[in-house]
Amino acid sequence: MKNNYIASIFRISVAGYLLLAQYYFLSKRAGGGDEALFLADLQLIDVSGWTAAVQKGISIPHMLLTYPASLIVEPFIALRAVNILLFSGLLLYFYKVRNIRQLN
Numbered sequence: 001m002k003n004n005y006i007a008s009i010f011r012i013s014v015a016g017y018l019l020l021a022q023y024y025f026l027s028k029r030a031g032g033g034d035e036a037l038f039l040a041d042l043q044l045i046d047v048s049g050w051t052a053a054v055q056k057g058i059s060i061p062h063m064l065l066t067y068p069a070s071l072i073v074e075p076f077i078a079l080r081a082v083n084i085l086l087f088s089g090l091l092l093y094f095y096k097v098r099n100i101r102q103l104n
Contacts, residue, residue, distance in 0.1 A: 014091065021087070035079060042067060042075045 041058040045067060054060060062082070069078035 010094075021084075035076060038062070038066070038079050039075055042070050042079075 038059075041053060041056075041063060044056060044058070045053045045063065053063070065085075066075075066078050066082045069081060072078070073081075
């Protein structure tokens with residue numbers, strides 16, 4: 001009973017987050033909040049190269065995922081797409097962990 005209650009709260013929270021995130025990602029102009037920092041990091045990679053960007057202290061894993069996509073689409077779109085993919089991966093992880101725990 002308690003697990004069903006927690007699972008329901010989790011599902012409602014995830015659904016609410018997805019709705020808010022879609023609204024936020026689609027309606028927000030580029031470059032607000034932390035996005036401006038990551039856009040500056042992408043620009044630093046373009047201008048000064050990876051070595052200078054790493055010395056500055058960029059998020060290497062995030063930029064390794066985002067930079068190739070930013071060469072194809074606008075950098076802010078690439079950032080948002082990577083964030084959506086990472087969130088989807090987190091949800092998949094939660095789903096897999098739940099399935100593994102149910103087998104035990």
